[in-house]
Amino acid sequence: MEFSFYGGVDEIGGNRIEVSSGDERIFLDFGTRFNVEGLYFEEFLRPRSFSSLGDLIELGALPKLRGIYREDLLRNMGLKFEDEPCASAVLLSHAHLDHAGALHHIRRDIPFYMTWESYLILKALEDTGTASNDFLHYRPKFHFTRKEKLVGNTTHKRSREKFERPVKILKPYCTEDAGDFSVTPAPVDHSIPGSCAYLIEGDDAVIYTGDLRFRGRRDHDSRRFVKNASRFSPNIMITEGTRIDQENSTFEDDIEERASAIASHHRGLVIVNYPIRDLDRFLTFYRAAVNSDRTLAVGLKQAYVLKLFEGLGYPSLDDLAVYIPRRGWGLISGDAFVCFDGEWIPASDLDEDYMIQDYRLWERDFLELDNTITYRDLQDEPSEYIFQCDYFEFNELIDIRPENAVYIKSKTEPFNEEMEIDAERERNWLRHFGIAQYNRFHSSGHAGRSDLIEMILDIEPEAIYPVHTRSREEFEVFRDEGIDVLVPETRK
Structure with a gap:
């Protein structure tokens, strides 16, 4: 051979x-x-x-x-x-x-x-x-x-x-x-x-x-x-x-223990960033949420992966909160206004069909769930949630406007110039909103x-x-x- x-x-x-x-x-x-x-x-x-x-x-x-x-x-x-x-x-x-x-x-x-x-x-x-x-x-x-x-x-x-x-x-x-x-x-x-x-x-x-x-x-x-x-x-x-x-890196159980301790003692929003297709890492933060009497709020792509894996030993979507971001024209927001037949009206007065058009076909299946949340829920009850937020979704922080939040990054450290540039942008976002950062919550x-x-x-x-x-x-x-x-x- x-x-x-x-x-x-x-x-x-x-x-x-x-x-x-x-x-x-x-x-x-x-x-x-x-x-x-x-x-x-x-x-x-x-x-x-x-x-x-x-x-x-x-x-x-x-x-x-x-x-x-x-x-x-x-x-x-x-x-x-x-x-x-x-x-x-x-x-x-x-x-x-x-x-x-x-x-x-x-x-x-x-x-x-x-x-x-x-x-x-x-x-x-x-x-x-x-x-x-x-x-x-x-x-x-x-x-x-x-x-x-x-x-x-x-x-x-x-x-x-x-x-x-x-x-x-x-x-x-x-x-x-x-x-x-x-x-x-x-x-x-x-x-x-x-x-x-x-x-x-x-x-x-x-x-x-x-x-x-x-x-x-x-x-x-x-x-x-x-x-x-x-x-x-x-x-x-x-x-x-x-x-x-x-040598060998941190065990998954160690990450769960440390994240649970932070979420239990912190009074504000806990934001976590982990690879959404790493379902073992998802399970780690789900357990940390349970251990700290919080709810893990996941994004739409994470929700889609979990829906595909139903029945394969992972928590159900019913055990989580699904975060719905503003898309398109941002019609899900109660603050938005639109011009309808020449008159500016609150987007909340529109029929739901208009709001649905802001979302891709695969995303629409999640809009009618009973356990969806928006940025307002994270503003009003930040201590109730651990919020999964990928780096490419950091613009959600502009809506959420977190106060007294902490950030746990659970990904590999930057190993090239492009990743270093992304890491610096990440730090800029965190500094802008005064978010305390915890590093090295990663198991290779x-x-x-x-x-x-x-x-x-x-x-x-x-x-x-x-x-x-x-x-x-x-x-x-x-x-x-x-x-x-x-x-x-x-x-x-």
Whole structure:
């Protein structure tokens, strides 16, 4: 078996690993290389919509591969489209964008293998995001269809067809075929639901860890994986090493305890910022709210994710408050006035149908819930709530006008220039409203040095490929244990 690395080498994320045996091949993840894209692009300078594939290939953010990319994108560039796909499947380890973000570039006849939870996360990203987030569907670009009626000077219109991609939902430890390979998903603990490692059988026995940690809320999943991987007796192990140069971070229970103490003793609003797709972290702050006799108020995107995960062991929306922000014309506000038939009237006098138009279709399902709140509720009873507020929703503070509020940030620390700029803007918002900030309420989704070393020694592969790390040299310690350390090289 041969391994080709098109990302994830000497960088955090961007995993795109080709595993081949003869004419058969599969890919392990197909993520976005944020460090490469960040060299050329930012918020207002993006790949051109008509040439996103070509722009990314030109700049090295996507590899030059035959038989992997979409027909519509290739033909529009004047490039050849191969009749047969080059791979039997893409195995998705989890739904973070550094592992899944480039899936929408892949041709429609290559199936994606993933867990049910990963499917739900991608569905949430697709439904609440932009059209470029078509991970589970395929919308052909550069296609025209004939108009039923002649309107204007054209006889054709742009096609709006949408097709479901072939997705294989995997069950824990149930082996499936992917071409000539046998693949077995093994759930692991990480900072997003549905994360799994893979046990792959071909000419060799291969382990791919994806991203994982220990000592979190699903520690038992990671430890069960290690036991099964050890019995698998792998020849090759492709392992993440994000924190191989650092020790283990704070446990999830520690964050819950500290947040509970702050929320119990503080008299004003408690604002928290955590990754909304990290449902373990959501659970931490939900429990902190219960422990402090408060209600966790979540935003619409968090509510949408939780609605998809109903029945999978997480609190119901009925146990929370759903925060409804002002959108569009801001008609939900009791202070707004609008001109109706030439007369300025309070927006509250309008029929509800007018207010609904301020919201996207997926958001409207939440407007009629009995447990919705607005900025007025957070103004009137701030000590009743823990308020989930993402950095990109900080403009809500202008309406809320919090007094004597505290802010708990529960995300990874900035590790590049762009994140540092965002962090400074964040501090500006907090200073403007006089909000006290608590830092380092974070538990990494990645195993620290001692846990990684213990995992690899327990599994005892013949050789390892370190990926998803900037400290590959730290893996040299395994040579003394009789484990060969192989050097992956990024291919273009």
